[in-house]
Amino acid sequence: MRAPPWIWLSVALNVALGLYWLGSSRPGAPSAPGAEPVVRTQLVHGPVRVVRTNIIVRAQSLTWREIESPDYFQYVANLRAIGCPEQTIRDIIIADVDALYARKRAQLVRTEHDEWWRSEPDLDALDTALRQVEELDRERRLLLAQLLGPNWDAQEQTAQDRPGKRGPALTGPVLSELRPETARQVVEGWTRLHDEYNQYMKEKRAAGEPPDPLRVAQMRREYREQLERLLTAPQLEEFLLRNSAISDDLRRNLEGFNTTPEEFRAIFRAKDAADRQLMYATVTSLESYQQQQAQLAKQTEAALERALGPERYREYKLNVDPIYRETRSLTADSGAEPEAVLPLYEIRKATAAEEAKIRANSALTPEEQAAALEAARRQSEAAIRQILGEDAYRRYKNSQPGG
Incomplete structure (x- = not known):
């Protein structure tokens, strides 16, 4: 079981305080039977010098292995035994249980984002997936109620009542294993990008002006840089296959093409490589930006024909028309x-x-x-x-x- 680092820091501080209290309030150990106390005496001549004594309490070390337990009920009991605050226990257990059920969901449930190459989801599979999601969520909520009490979800319900946005899909065997802190930063960056973009487009519409492609490219580049810092190359590609404008356009435009995962990935890679070059283009005018865009489009088409072969490339060109x-x-x-x-x-x-x-x-x-x-x-x-x-x-x- 793993919890976010800040939670472990909070628990560690509480453990240290608890151990100090136990050590300082504990009575001295009894002497062995029959042993005489040894008292060292010293004759002092002249003024008495007061010596400040530092008392060091050495407690037996306690490791997280001793606190953690594969049994959640024992885990909660161990945390309470060391004086961990209830709010911290709640945060640790909810984070751990949520991570457990995220892994279960990734292993058992197929969603439309797990079949990222399909233009239309398999409706039967999607219906089955929705039922599995509901069953797993009922199981998760029941476990948390047994561990933390019936009102454990008061804060969760408050958060759900607030208006929210659809976040990125972190599905599949690669993304479902992201560390919670990494996933949080990915989602926060996504939300920030979309808020900034929507505000920019709103201002442009109000002014009656077209959006500046260079400004839009800058916003997208900043988020791309954040993703490249947070994710490995395989994680980044899996994320973009599910959560990028390129992949969304491909799913929308390739209906009827019956693309395979390999074909979709090849098309995506060709387009993403050109898009990244354009995102990082060192141009200062709209005219030079459009010229580079046209040049990269030609290079992309040549790469697509090589990747798909002549026959499938012709079918592809029809489907995007x-x-x-x-x-x-x-x-x-x-x-x-x-x-x-x-x-x-x-x-x-x-x-x-x-x-x-x-x-x-x-x-x-x-x-x-x-x-x-x-x-x-x-x-x-x-x-x-x-x-x-x-x-x-x-x-x-x-x-x-x-x-």
């Missing part, structure tokens, strides 16, 4: 065959490019531009109708926003 994702969703809603997705995507992509070209043509009058856009739309709709057929086309149109 918003037009493709929307087309796939509309096709599914229309009841059309999955094979229709790709030709519909090509039509919609070509139409979007044509519309952008028309809008960029300054030689057209507003009336001519409107007519050209309408012609492009009609041509696109005719091609889509031909692929889907009347019934599926009608469902396709109805499933569109405003359809």
